[in-house]
Amino acid sequence: MSQAGPGSALAPSLVMTGVAYAYPDGHQALFGVDLRIQRGERVALLGPNGAGKTTLILHLNGILTAGAGTVHVGGLEVAKPNLAEIRRRVGVVFQDPDDQLFMPTVGEDVAFGPANLGLRGTALHARVEAALAAVGMADFVDRAPHHLSFGQRRRVAVATVLAMEPEILVLDEPSSNLDPASRRELAEILTTLPITLLMVTHDLPYAAQLSSRAVIIDEGTIVADRRTQDLMTDADTLAKHRLELPFGFDPLAARAATP
Amino acid sequence: MGAGHAHPIYREGRTPIHAVPAHVKLVALLAFVLVVVATPGTWYPAFLGYLLILALVAALAQLRIGFIVSRLVIEVPFVIFALLMPFVASGERTDLLGISVSEPGLFAGAALLMKATLSVIASIVFASTTSPRETVRGLERLRLPQVLVQILMFMLRYLDVVSGELRRMRIARESRGFTARHLGQLRVLGHAAGALFIRSYERGERVHLAMLSRGYTGSLPTLDRVVVPAATWLRALSVPAAALGVLLATSALS
Numbered sequence: 177m178s179q180a181g182p183g184s185a186l187a188p189s190l191v192m193t194g195v196a197y198a199y200p201d202g203h204q205a206l207f208g209v210d211l212r213i214q215r216g217e218r219v220a221l222l223g224p225n226g227a228g229k230t231t232l233i234l235h236l237n238g239i240l241t242a243g244a245g246t247v248h249v250g251g252l253e254v255a256k257p258n259l260a261e262i263r264r265r266v267g268v269v270f271q272d273p274d275d276q277l278f279m280p281t282v283g284e285d286v287a288f289g290p291a292n293l294g295l296r297g298t299a300l301h302a303r304v305e306a307a308l309a310a311v312g313m314a315d316f317v318d319r320a321p322h323h324l325s326f327g328q329r330r331r332v333a334v335a336t337v338l339a340m341e342p343e344i345l346v347l348d349e350p351s352s353n354l355d356p357a358s359r360r361e362l363a364e365i366l367t368t369l370p371i372t373l374l375m376v377t378h379d380l381p382y383a384a385q386l387s388s389r390a391v392i393i394d395e396g397t398i399v400a401d402r403r404t405q406d407l408m409t410d411a412d413t414l415a416k417h418r419l420e421l422p423f424g425f426d427p428l429a430a431r432a433a434t435p
Numbered sequence: 436m437g438a439g440h441a442h443p444i445y446r447e448g449r450t451p452i453h454a455v456p457a458h459v460k461l462v463a464l465l466a467f468v469l470v471v472v473a474t475p476g477t478w479y480p481a482f483l484g485y486l487l488i489l490a491l492v493a494a495l496a497q498l499r500i501g502f503i504v505s506r507l508v509i510e511v512p513f514v515i516f517a518l519l520m521p522f523v524a525s526g527e528r529t530d531l532l533g534i535s536v537s538e539p540g541l542f543a544g545a546a547l548l549m550k551a552t553l554s555v556i557a558s559i560v561f562a563s564t565t566s567p568r569e570t571v572r573g574l575e576r577l578r579l580p581q582v583l584v585q586i587l588m589f590m591l592r593y594l595d596v597v598s599g600e601l602r603r604m605r606i607a608r609e610s611r612g613f614t615a616r617h618l619g620q621l622r623v624l625g626h627a628a629g630a631l632f633i634r635s636y637e638r639g640e641r642v643h644l645a646m647l648s649r650g651y652t653g654s655l656p657t658l659d660r661v662v663v664p665a666a667t668w669l670r671a672l673s674v675p676a677a678a679l680g681v682l683l684a685t686s687a688l689s
Contacts, residue, residue: 237648260650268648274596275641280568280588292650322595340649 187251189215189344189372194245205231207396218373220383223393224418229376237266250343267337271348273329282332283317289340307339311365327358344372351382380421384408384430392417405431444562452496452564456663457573459671464561466675468554476546484681485553496564506559513551520544567591581654
């Protein structure tokens with residue numbers, strides 16, 4: 177799923193060094209974040225509401241520009257002249273699929289990103305088909321987004337960024353508002369994608385299922401960075417940052433059940 | 436979703452009228468309406484001719500008369516205005532069913548009624564054979580500025596989303612015992628409208644972020660390059676051409 181580009185051959189998918197950011201109103205959201213994600217890694221970014229998760233995501237594709245520090249995606253620095261390529265490399269799936277799916281039909285929406293990259297004709301068509309097939313929505317090309325169920329819309333939202341063949345897939349609360357079956361279907365799809373994955377969530381079981389490494393961000397800094405399994409069994413650290421496993425969830429049993 | 440079918444005027448079909456590309460149909464519609472409007476108000480045979488042309492097109496599009504008549508309701512404000520004209524216009528008076536009315540007003544009212552009705556019927560035939568999405572595409576091909584095309588497209592996409600939010604707000608209101616009984620309660624509805632505006636504004640910002648994240652730089656990529664064969668243009672333009680023929684024939688006869 178990756179393309180050759182400047183410096184992308186062996187560089188890590190994501191390197192953030194000392195990223196700090198304050199909103200124009202003076203509220204500081206990030207205080208020097210360091211994060212390195214190797215190619216192919218699956219990382220969960222955990223944290224309570226207001227910890228700076230969404231602010232961090234918006235730094236990855238240059239919507240927000242760090243007041244201090246740097247962000248590199250596949251070896252390419254996130255900076256004005258590189259923005260087009262950066263936005264190809266970073267596929268952000270936002271929380272509300274109605275925000276992400278803004279074109280009149282599913283097919284046009286999936287085509288939006290690659291068309292902005294200059295693809296046309298059969299190449300574009302193939303891209304759209306492959307992306308929709310990857311999320312099991314190939315038969316819905318001509319449907320209007322508002323005729324789909326919520327789970328289907330979220331899957332199409334994933335397809336819209338897959339169509340850009342990103343270096344790293346970033347999901348903002350991928351499990352929110354999904355019913356159990358949609359949640360499982362999305363998990364099955366995400367597991368099959370051969371891609372670097374960063375999922376932002378406070379749904380700990382979902383993180384345990386889909387990621388091997390978990391990072392906790394709180395009050396604008398990274399406060400923990402460990403194997404997901406180890407973090408899940410560390411109740412003290414979780415509790416300190418307002419994270420909790422749902423009632424009855426046993427991380428050890430879950431690990432045993434994971435293939 | 437429930438609210439996913441908010442375009443009741445469009446009838447799906449596979450008729451020759453449906454098959455004509457939207458921009459060609461738009462040009463034909465505009466030309467037809469121009470001919471109708473340019474006809475002097477007292478050339479009644481011409482108007483009858485136009486009506487026959489429209490009836491033929493509607494028959495080709497497999498539209499029922501009842502369907503068209505029910506959609507004509509949109510014309511009601513014009514009808515009221517046209518009916519008022521004989522009473523409010525100045526000029527010579529004449530007797531109509533024992534009531535004294537203005538003669539120029541009577542003719543002007545009749546002309547307005549006929550022209551408006553014919554134009555509205557033509558528009559209904561267009562709208563019921565062209566999906567909203569196709570209409571926007573047609574406008575885009577006719578070089579409507581990109582900004583307007585995008586506004587129309589987002590309106591199509593988010594109409595259902597926003598009306599869904601409106602519906603949920605109404606249900607939440609009513610669930611807490613609110614019913615709009617007297618004008619004093621307009622204040623509550625005003626707040627609801629304000630809240631809806633803020634929500635839509637914020638959604639607009641989020642959509643913009645999502646667009647930027649996928650490489651949006653100000654214009655939507657145009658994907659379709661349609662080449663319309665001359666024969667299709669000719670067939671579509673034969674409708675306003677026939678109307679023009681009727682106009683010229685009437686002019687020669689009078």
